Amino acid sequence: MDGVILNVVTWSDMYYLDTWGRRQFMILGAxxxxxxxxxxxxxxxxxxxxxxxxxxxxxxxxxxxxxxxGTAVLALRYLYVASFAIS
Structure with missing residues (x-):
């Protein structure tokens, strides 16, 4: 599931990355x-x-x-992976 989230967020992020600037995404992800x-x-x-x-x-x-x-920890893990993909 981590790989699916990583790919979906990365591919959708590629469009907005150069439009909005990379610095905002790096700060947001961190x-x-x-x-x-x-x-x-x-x-x-x-x-x-x-x-x-x-x-x-x-x-x-x-x-x-x-x-x-346990459910909250799992959801936060997926949010962490999505944030990593953004940055």
Whole structure:
């Protein structure tokens, strides 16, 4: 799904990129990406249950108890990908 969002936003962005200027899109993309990651970090810290996986040496977050937080993290991930494609 990430690849579909990336391609759709990139192809639609190509028309407006030279018309409106590249600087606005770069600033907009950076601001939206930073806001998305900030909110994902806050949701993971407050609502997610961290579980360390010793075989992969990483921490996974489980949102089993709060489905809306997991859905919000997924939606913010897609918004992050779209913002990356814009910039």
């Amino acid at each position: 601001v939206v990406m930073s806001i998305c990651m900030l909110i994902v970090g806050m949701l993971s810290r407050t609502e997610g249950r961290p579980a360390y996986d010793p075989t992969l040496y990483k921490v996974n977050f489980d949102f089993a108890n709060i489905v809306s937080a």
